[in-house]
Structure formats: C-alpha cells, structure tokens
Amino acid sequence: xxxxxxxxxxENDLIQKGDKVLVALSGGPDSxxxxxxxxxxxxxxxxxxxxxHVNHMLRGEEALKDEEYARKLCEKLGVSFFSKSIDIDxxxxxxxxxxxxxxxxxxxxxxxxxxxxxxxxxxxxxHNSNDQxxxxxxxxxxxxxxxxxxxxxxxxxxxIIRPILCLSRDEIEEYxxxxxxxxxxDKSNLENIYSRNKVRLDILPYMKKNFNKDxxxxxxxxxxxxxxDNDFIEKECNNIYKxxxxxxxxxxxxxxxxxxxxxxxLTRLIKKSFIEFSGKHTNFEMKHIFEVISLAxxxxxxxxxxxxxxxxxxxxxxxxxxxxKVQGKEYNEIILNKNQLxxxxxxxxxxxxxxxxxxxxxxxxxSNNVLIKYFDYDKIKExxxxxxxxxxxxxxxxGMKGTKKxxxxxxxxxxxIDRRDDIPILCFDDEIAWLVxxxxxxxxxxxxETKNIIKIMFARKE
Numbered sequence: 001x002x003x004x005x006x007x008x009x010x011e012n013d014l015i016q017k018g019d020k021v022l023v024a025l026s027g028g029p030d031s032x033x034x035x036x037x038x039x040x041x042x043x044x045x046x047x048x049x050x051x052x053h054v055n056h057m058l059r060g061e062e063a064l065k066d067e068e069y070a071r072k073l074c075e076k077l078g079v080s081f082f083s084k085s086i087d088i089d090x091x092x093x094x095x096x097x098x099x100x101x102x103x104x105x106x107x108x109x110x111x112x113x114x115x116x117x118x119x120x121x122x123x124x125x126x127h128n129s130n131d132q133x134x135x136x137x138x139x140x141x142x143x144x145x146x147x148x149x150x151x152x153x154x155x156x157x158x159x160i161i162r163p164i165l166c167l168s169r170d171e172i173e174e175y176x177x178x179x180x181x182x183x184x185x186d187k188s189n190l191e192n193i194y195s196r197n198k199v200r201l202d203i204l205p206y207m208k209k210n211f212n213k214d215x216x217x218x219x220x221x222x223x224x225x226x227x228x229d230n231d232f233i234e235k236e237c238n239n240i241y242k243x244x245x246x247x248x249x250x251x252x253x254x255x256x257x258x259x260x261x262x263x264x265x266l267t268r269l270i271k272k273s274f275i276e277f278s279g280k281h282t283n284f285e286m287k288h289i290f291e292v293i294s295l296a297x298x299x300x301x302x303x304x305x306x307x308x309x310x311x312x313x314x315x316x317x318x319x320x321x322x323x324x325k326v327q328g329k330e331y332n333e334i335i336l337n338k339n340q341l342x343x344x345x346x347x348x349x350x351x352x353x354x355x356x357x358x359x360x361x362x363x364x365x366x367s368n369n370v371l372i373k374y375f376d377y378d379k380i381k382e383x384x385x386x387x388x389x390x391x392x393x394x395x396x397x398x399g400m401k402g403t404k405k406x407x408x409x410x411x412x413x414x415x416x417i418d419r420r421d422d423i424p425i426l427c428f429d430d431e432i433a434w435l436v437x438x439x440x441x442x443x444x445x446x447x448x449e450t451k452n453i454i455k456i457m458f459a460r461k462e
Contacts, residue, residue: 001167001175005037006044008166012154015122015161017046022120024111025051025074025081027066027184030126032073033172034164036181038124039077050080052114054107056088058099059186066184073181082114100196101282115159127152127162130169133219134199145267145286146230151223168216237268245273250419252277256317259296266293274306277321283307292319301417315416322418333387338380341454348386348424351458355384358453361446370437371459375428375444377452385427389420395432396442406435413438426456 009015023035035051042049053070055063067083074081092102111123132151139148155161164172176183207215244258252273259266270289275281284307291304292312296319303313306321313320334348341355357377358364364374393406410420415438426434433444436458446453 001171002037002040004166005163006041008154009041009045009163014155014163015045015047019045019122020048020050020118020120021122021124021161022082022111022115022118023049023051023079024107024123024125025053025070026126026186027053027070027073028126028186029172029176029181029183030128030131030164030169032181032183033167033175034124034126035073035077035079036179037175038163039079050082050114050118050120052111053081053083054103054110055083055085056099056103057085058088062187066186069184080118082118084110086110112159121159122161123159124161124163127165128167128169128172129165129216129220130200130204132165132223133204133216134196136219136223137199137203138195143286146226146233149223150227150230151220153227233264233268237265237272240265241269241272244269247276250422251320251322251416254292254296254319254321256296256319259293273321274310278308278310280308295319313416313418316414320416322416333385336384336386338382338384341384346386347461349422350461351424352461353386353459354457356455356457358455359451361450361453364446364453364455372455372457373434373440374446375433375440375454375456376446376450377454378450379444380428380454382429385429387425387427389423389425393425393432395435395439397439398442398445400442406432409435409439424458 015021021038023031023038025031025035035049038047038049041047051070051074053067055067057063059066067085071081071083086106088099088103088106091106092099095102108123114120115123136149136151139151142148152162152165154165167175175181204215212218240258240261244255244261246253246255254270254273258269261269267286267289270292271284274284274288278284288306292306295302295304295312295314296317298314300314300316303311305311305324309324310321311324313322332348334346336344336346342357343355345352345354347353358374366374389406394403395406395409396403397409406420406425410417415423423438424436425432426436428444431441431443433441434456
C-alpha cells in the first residue's frame with residue numbers, strides 16, 4: 001500500500017522535494033494511516049511532516065482521548081504536533097449551519113493558520129476512495145452537474161492534497177491492523193442518523209451486494225474520466241471569464257455579450273463570477289444561476305438576491321454582482337476654508353485628497369487621470385465642501401450653459417443606483433464644481449483671465 005500511495009502521489013504531482021506537509025490528524029483510521037504512510041515516505045520525497053488536530057468538543061471524554069492519542073502518536077514518530085479545541089456546537093448555532101459544515105470550516109481555518117505560522121506549504125487530508133464514492137452518490141441525490149460527478153480532487157488550490165484517495169477503506173483498516181496502529185474509532189460514524197452515514201452503511205453495501213461488488217472502484221474510475229472532460233470545459237470557461245467579466249473594487253460586471261455563449265459555458269461563467277466575488281463555494285445552486293440568466297433578459301435596474309448577502313442587478317443589460325448596501329449608512333462631510341487649501345492633505349472615505357495652489361498657467365500638466373483636476377481658484381469665495389449627493393443636486397457640466405440634475409447625469413453615464421451614493425462631490429461654496437471621476441463644472445473652468453489655479457488630486461487608499 002505504501003508503494004500504491006507513492007505511485008499515486010507521483011502521478012498526480014502532489015508532493016515535491018523539500019515540501020513541508022501538515023497532516024490533518026483526527027486520530028481515526030484514515031488520518032492515522034495517512035500520517036504513517038507519509039512518515040514511511042518522507043526520506044524518499046525528502047519532506048518534513050507535522051500534524052494538526054482539532055477537538056470539536058462534541059464527544060466529551062472521547063474527544064479528549066482522541067487528542068491524547070494523536071499527541072502520543074506524533075511524539076512516538078518525532079512529528080511536530082499542533083492542537084486546538086473549538087466549540088463547534090456554538091459556532092453551528094451562531095451561524096445557523098450544520099455541525100459538519102461548521103467543523104469543516106473551522107478545521108481548515110486552523111490548518112491554514114498553523115501552516116502560515118510554521119512554514120508548511122501543503123496540507124494533507126485523509127479522504128479515501130470510499131469517501132469519493134459516497135460524495136458522488138450524495139451529489140447525485142442533490143441533483144448535480146459534471147462538477148459534482150467529478151467528486152473529490154487529489155489536490156486543490158495547490159495547497160490541499162489527498163495522498164490516500166487511491167486507497168479503499170478496507171485497505172486502510174488492513175494497513176492499520178498490520179502495523180498495529182490501533183486508531184481511535186468515532187462511534188458516531190457507525191450510526192445511520194446522518195445522510196453520509198446512510199450512504200456509507202446502507203446504500204453502498206446494498207449496491208455492492210446486488211449490483212456490482214466493485215462499485216466503489218467503478219465510481220472512482222468514472223470520476224477520473226469526468227475530471228478530464230471537466231478540466232477542458234473549465235479552461236474554456238476561464239477564457240470567456242477574462243473576455244466578458246470586469247472586476248472592480250465593489251463589484252464584478254458580467255457583460256451582456258456573455259449571455260450569448262453556449263449555456264454549458266455560461267452557467268459556469270456565472271458560478272465562477274459568484275465565487276470570485278464572494279470567496280464562497282457553498283449555497284450557490286443552479287436555481288441561482290438560472291435566476292441570473294433570466295435577470296439578463298429583464299429590464300434595467302431589476303435585481304435579485306443571491307446567497308451570502310450578494311445581489312445581482314441588471315444595469316443596461318450588463319449584470320453587476322455586488323454586496324447589499326448597508327442601510328442607514330452616514331457619510332462624512334468635510335468643510336475647508338479657502339485659506340486652508342494650499343499644500344493641504346486630507347482623508348475622505350476611501351480617498352486621500354491633496355490641494356496645491358498655482359499662480360502660473362504654464363505649471364498645468366493636463367493628463368487623462370480622472371482623479372486630478374484644475375480649477376479657477378479665485379472663483380472660490382469662502383470654502384470647499386466635500387460630501388455625497390443630496391436630493392435636488394444639480395450642476396452646470398463643462399460645455400453647457402444651463403444646469404442639469406445629478407440624477408440625469410448619473411443616468412446618462414449609466415452609473416448603477418447603489419454606486420451613486422459612493423461618489424464624492426466637491427463643491428465650491430454652495431455650487432458643485434466636480435462630480436469626482438465623472439464631470440466638472442463649466443463655472444469653475446480655467447480661462448485666459450484666470451490668475452490663480454487650484455490643483456485637486458484624489459487618490460484611492462490601498
């Protein structure tokens with residue numbers, strides 16, 4: 001079995017010379033087998049091994065015994081050991097999620113923290129071929145696509161590796177017995193009260209007995225074949241994502257042109273956009289994808305709610321993914337006296353702002369930078385005000401004689417409704433001089449009569 005794992009690791013490029021590998025060690029048969037096999041292979045691969053254990057505080061004394069067993073095993077092997085107790089029941093209730101999901105999130109959070117603090121570049125987890133088959137069957141029952149039929153990957157994000165995905169549960173138990181490892185047994189895994197346990201204890205054994213004794217191997221073989229097809233589709237999806245999606249600080253924009261591509265690619269494009277924006281892989285289902293596609297065929301300013309506090313909005317045919325706006329948010333208003341401006345620097349919301357007064361028009365260096373503008377300083381009577389929009393705001397846009405409502409300017413510029421409150425407005429006394437990044441006022445432009453100039457520079461904070 002050691003040679004089988006060695007070949008699997010090499011074939012799937014899971015470990016490189018000099019890696020520091022942190023093993024997720026529960027104390028059960030799978031993780032104990034994983035730790036022991038990697039320990040046997042550490043000279044061959046020239047790696048360093050550590051182990052991390054999480055006590056979920058769900059099984060009382062039994063959980064404490066699991067932790068103690070894991071600690072002593074690592075001491076025997078001379079492997080660095082890290083552990084943490086986490087109240088999973090409390091976290092589950094606070095976030096309204098299952099114990100399984102809460103435990104998974106907290107485990108990986110801990111593993112990544114230990115890796116960062118101690119220089120581990122790989123995290124090895126002990127999924128096996130039975131886990132693969134169980135996962136795929138559960139995905140089928142939920143209603144899945146090709147991605148769900150691919151099951152568990154041998155590696156993820158270049159950091160998470162699964163070196164014993166090639167071993168069956170029977171092989172793992174045999175290895176532990178032959179090597180007298182005496183792993184801990186979580187009795188909850190033997191109770192068919194959870195969905196996965198029902199698949200493990202009832203459905204797979206029934207399939208083996210009545211249909212195919214090698215059903216686990218067959219399902220794993222199917223997954224490996226589908227992963228090849230899925231990788232090709234993912235590559236195509238990444239290409240159209242780069243072509244049709246724009247990433248900004250506050251949103252992702254899916255171009256209207258994207259909705260004419262093949263549906264097999266479009267559905268993945270929408271899912272990828274959601275994951276890239278939210279950073280979440282859970283709770284985003286096909287029904288949400290079809291809602292986004294339907295939204296693209298709707299009229300502008302229509303929006304729908306998506307998981308994790310995200311909304312999708314149709315803005316002139318493009319789809320914007322953004323977080324819901326916090327209601328009742330108050331914005332600062334800054335007032336500066338005219339004599340406070342020269343060589344002054346201030347901070348406002350997400351910007352740093354600087355002011356420089358010039359007395360020679362030859363000092364102007366016009367550029368295409370929308371965050372730098374020049375104005376006639378002498379037309380400022382008393383003060384500069386920096387604020388956000390108010391009802392009834394209007395200005396005289398450059399090149400026009402009459403005033404125009406900011407609302408109409410926003411519509412002309414196709415600026416989304418919930419972005420409009422985030423745009424700084426710079427006023428000279430009581431008149432709008434600059435809708436920052438978008439429009440300047442005719443009233444304060446530089447002319448041949450201008451004697452003194454004020455240069456105003458906005459810069460986004462990192």
